[in-house]
Amino acid sequence: MxxxxxxxxxxxxxxxxxxxxxxxxxxxxxxxxxxxxxxxxxxxxxxxxxxxxxxxxxxxxxxxxxxxxxxxxxxxxxxxxxxVSSLETLQKELVRLGEHFESPLLMEWAVDALDVLEAPTAAWDFQKIPGFMEWVKTPSQKEYENVVYLIWKKPWMTVSQQTYIGSVLQKLGAKMVEFPIDEKYPVIDIEDYEKSFLLFSSEPYPFQKKINDLKALNVEGAIVNGESYSWFGIRSLEFMRDTLFPKS
Structure with missing residues (x-):
């Protein structure tokens, strides 16, 4: 086909x-x-x-x-x-595509996605952030009110729990800000989140290339691999599988 x-x-x-x-x-x-x-x-x-x-x-x-x-x-x-709006819908869509294309590998990955869904929620560790790329400013404390995942600047834009990225963060144990259910990608004022730890995605906005600008903001945060969190096919699935089931 x-x-x-x-x-x-x-x-x-x-x-x-x-x-x-x-x-x-x-x-x-x-x-x-x-x-x-x-x-x-x-x-x-x-x-x-x-x-x-x-x-x-x-x-x-x-x-x-x-x-x-x-x-x-x-x-x-x-x-x-x-x-695909969550890890759960990823699993269902992998089954659907596997059947449509008669693909044993897609069906196998659907099983992997189910294993991820059924795995215990991870314990979030600010010293070992999944998908970590670079510090904006190292965390000064073990706990924060929440995690804010930034995907855009001018305006600052984050993600809600009702997104695929949100479902990944929650499975990894991150405590997210709760936004109205109809706001999937809320526009925020970054100054309102002084007690939050900020995760700056490497895409779609190229935050890693703007690392010096971010450091000038004097916020505690890190650059993370946006592909790992948002590419909902095999790339994100392997990221979740390796994070939840690390090899000894």
Missing amino acids: RVVSMVPSWTETLLRAGVEVVGRTRFCIHPPKMITNIPIVGGTKDVSWELVADLKPDLVLLDEEENPLDMAENCPVPYLATH
């Missing part, structure tokens, strides 16, 4: 599972050696249907959190739209 994937997380996952991906977004950068010769047809929010048609796909793969509704409404070929 020839697939055009408009979801970076799924592109990597399908390629590693042996599914034939013939088109991708410009944000589909993993696995590097496997995506090189796959044509780009747009981004996660825009697409050239002419380029898609040239590839003669059997299916376009979308996700409700990644792609806008009009992409599905205007899709000229059959499409499949997943909806």
Whole structure:
């Protein structure tokens, strides 16, 4: 089956599972050696249907959190739209994709996702932050009121418990700020969170490249690998599996 994937997380996952991906977004950068010769047809929010048609796909793969509704409404070929908003929905969608593509590997990863779901919640340790990349300022205490995960600047934007990243953080034992249920990506005033520990994601905003600006804020926090927390396919699954079930 020839697939055009408009979801970076799924592109990597399908390629590693042996599914034939013939088109991708410009944000589909993993696995590097496997995506090189796959044509780009747009981004996660825009697409050239002419380029898609040239590839003669059997299916376009979308996700409700990644792609806008009009992409599905205007899709000229059959499409499949997943909806990954938590670790639980990841497990269900891996089963769905495994059945659709008749892929033993996808089904195996669905079992791994179930193991992650059923594992005890981890104990969060500010000295051993999962996905740690670099300190903005080292923690001065063992406990904080909560953890705030930043994904954007100007305005400062965080994530709620109702997001995939939120479900990962909670499974890892982080205490999150509670926002209204309809605010998945709240805009905040960073000065309001002096008693919180701040996690700055390496993407989509390039916080690691702005580390000196962050240090000038005099906040306690760290840069973490955004791909590990947000790429909800095999990349995040392996991150969770390795964190919850470390090898001796």
